[in-house]
Amino acid sequence: AVIQALSASLELKDLLDEALSRTIFALGFPGGLIYLADERSGEMRLHSYRGLPIPVVEHLDSQRLDGALCAIVCQEGRPLALEDLSASAPVDVSGLLEAGLQAYVGVPISHKERVLGTLCLFDTEPHAISESDCALLVAIGQQIGVAVENARLFESVTREREVAQTLLDTAEALSTTLEVDQLLERVLDELQKVVPYDAAAICRLYEADLAPTAASNDHTPTAWIVASRGLQSAPTQGLQCEGTPYLHRVVHERSPLILPDVQQEPGWHPVEGFAAARSWLSVPLISHDRVIGVLMTASHQPGKYDEETARLALAFAHQVALALENSRLYGQTRAQLREAILLHNVTAALSSTLDMDQLLPYVARSLCEILNSSGAEICNVDQETNTITAIADYIPEEARRKPRPASRRTYRLADLPATTEALARRRPKQIQAGDPTLAPRERARLKAYAAQSMLLLPLVAHDRVLGFAQVWESRSPRRFTSGEISAGQTVIHQAAIALENARLFEEAQRRVRELQLLHDVGLAAASGVRLEETMQAAAEALASALPDTWVTLMLLDPETGELRLEANAGNPSEAARIPPLQPGQGIAGWVAQHGEPALVPDVSLDPRYIETIPGVRSELCVPLAAGPRITGVLDVKSRRLNAFSEDDLRLLSTLANNLAV
Template structure:
């Protein structure tokens, strides 16, 4: 009954339990929603972290010394994983045809890859599609004519959507990266931006890889040419010829040991062939330590004299073109003494040997000159292919180091007004020491601190120094030692009658003297480099003048299209600000009555905050210019203000 207390209590308990249960259910639902949102936020954060990590990994991959195909495949795989797509393709532009060529693929069926390996689309069409469609297609809704990507093939392979971006480097389209998904997904703007950023990174990496491949190919071609030249002009054939000749000489002039040495310089030489148990000459010899050889070279006649062991020793000069180029040294058995007849026979034989050696040397020089001409032709073609000075100078340093067989090369630019030189390019060969591999690019040096460089610039002729030179100045010896060098060649960089810099070729392996041919090759290369630099300067100057003419045209057009002075001045100021970029411009006119300067037009200048400037007071740059009627440039206004200027 309703009046029963027990019934009322039970009903109240039931209602209370129901309310509590509903409240708990609401709390549980809310907690579940909050947990779900937290999990979603954490998942999004983790995904964002993973994407940034993968983007960083892609950058590291692109910076790694991999082959181009491996580099693109690794970058494509990481991009697919980062953005959650099924697979992807990378096309590169064929420079000859301008069409796209499949270079890398990942995660796609092999039959599909074979069918889309040669797409019916070029770089220009792809760029237009990207700008119009923003790099996204849904294969379920686009037609064959609209898509240009043959959507039926992708639908048959189970793919529903596509996202692509251009591979761009310096505004040049180098290729396309395309990602495919089995789901029809809508890509956010952030994902578009991410893939576009990846495309730019891959584009720059592709350009670097192509440039590196070109350098490797040129170096390999140079190595093959040099190897071929060495084979064709090798002294091995001469050695065999001389070995056989010495065997024949034994029949005319008996000897125990024999050696033929070539004079490398006036006071030293090296042995090219020897016979017997012990050579009568060391592999490398000095005339100062062998008075018998020094006498043969000086007298230019056969000399017979006993050696240290009491044996008869016959020295014969090798004369070619009225110059002693080497010596023939024979030692006789103890039971035999050389006579004048044998000396005459040996001299006749020496004349024949000298002729053969000179012919071989001329042949080697011809091959070397051909090699140098080939390399110079390649360098000339490379220098004439660009008008960017920042690309020219590194290539010049690289070519100098390779052609002159140095371990490091540097190109200095001269600032005559400041009497300083700046290291504008550098290159270290594979044989360079750790100290030579240290970077010095951009360093500025006073000419007073580099006396050798100052001397080369002042004399306008090549100079070379060796660490072993006995009369080397202490400052130069310390300089060479600090650079870990045994020898250095300095070549002035001249343009007409002006010296604009110099090049230095270092050798840390041997204290060698650079030959006249090497010096001439270096000068020829620098002459071509100076011409290329001048062309680059003229090109930059032409572009600057073109910009100035365009600016004058814009200002003239603004003045002719308006009859109000304020509008004309504002248009002129805006044109000037657009040309200078990121620069505030203010135009002030003189008020003759109040003798003040007043702001009449400006860009980036708040007119209400600029008060009139009195001409009779020292109130800054504008007043000074108005008083003197001359332009004034302050490189650093804040620095000038600190100095009280």
């Protein structure tokens, strides 16, 4: 009957309950129980009981079995029969006697000479055990051992099939999306089915910290949490592998790490957000023989994870790594396609105009869009003053609510060593707000943009530094990848060529205008018969070429040495009231006296200036000379500050030479 019961089922608890019931009935005992040793820990655990009061069962299950009767049977691997517990017992059985038990018989449950547990029978009265009954019990113990092994094998096969099906379902679920954000959330959903957790996180590894400083040159891997569930707080910084032993071990040994109780681990420092963890399991994410991340799970209960759980988690992690790699390749392909389209559009746009006022904002916008950043700015470099000035920028609509520095800002390069280094080496450079070695002015610049990271891209054309672009990220710390930097350099290289072409075009246009002006003034001067007509025609031609200016021609009186107005254009009514000037009087008098030109960006700051026409802000005056003799001056005034350049000075000097002749 017992053998029939053992073959009736492969469910371990069912077959043990039925076999125990038939055994105590066949041998005339009122109750009994079955202990089996745990397959991994070897600890004896109660699996079945029959005919014993619940308090007695609880008492037997709660007492330590290392010195109990069942433990002796299991350790020695032979039967133990005690007809009267009060008369003879190898260990203290006072607890059994107090529970009203008087007789005991136990036999090992074995399979192929390996003890799996014990079969124990109890009686509330003294009970003699015959040799035949004892032999029968030994045979029953062996049959139960075979049934237990078969049931465990069946459970193992069933569990493996369930795991395989779960992993298959997981693989199918992970393959339904290539968008990394959706994929990470799905990973955490599927992980709960394989490895139950109270908190979990997916970390991605980077070869260097987001802010490796020149001083530390730190290139140790850093783990950043990219998705999580159940964390008490969101982590604010990455985890340095070298400074986190439990993370370092997983990454470098490429094997799971199980911590049954983190409170018992020396040197345990909980990850931010995992403060309530008691048991811990982390496994590496490996793709193409390279650890790309770590999967971390935690439970609020100690002893939650074991080797079997770690094996399942590792198999799951392999699928996650594959899915992440596919997602990365998908994202990389999309990014490359997007970059190619944008670069094509940038090339077409930059080749369609030579107007710098259109080129510079477009370059800033293109950089911002290609690198998906919070903003971009173009700065020029003044080699004479060793300063930089922001001349164009672009900030997306969603980022415009954040603080923004005023336009046309100028900075001294001496205060910006990182920027100076990038320009001197003519290579891109990344700046991080978290870099402790960052210069105060550069830190202030990042703060002004609310930026956590910034990428500097020098603008170089024909081995000459024209300026640089700075691209910043305000949403989170960011390390621009080599691919992103390469794309930015491509835009900057094309922009540098376009800007150089625009400069050359503007210079050519200026030369054409100068030649045209020289021709017009010369033609106007030649059309006059008298000197007064020649001078007036020249003044009018010059005023026509220089809008919003007043042009005056003044000649020296050989008798008095005074400068007298000979011709004017632009505002004749005001200029006609200019009185004669004594040598050295005003800017024009100074030019006539010294025979040198004067370029005055702001007349209010020049002590030589005297007001002859109201509203003048800047002035350019050149001498008229016939050989070594000064005959007069050519004077141009403007209502704008800094209205004239060195090019204008050169042009007026050429005109003055022609007019003097």
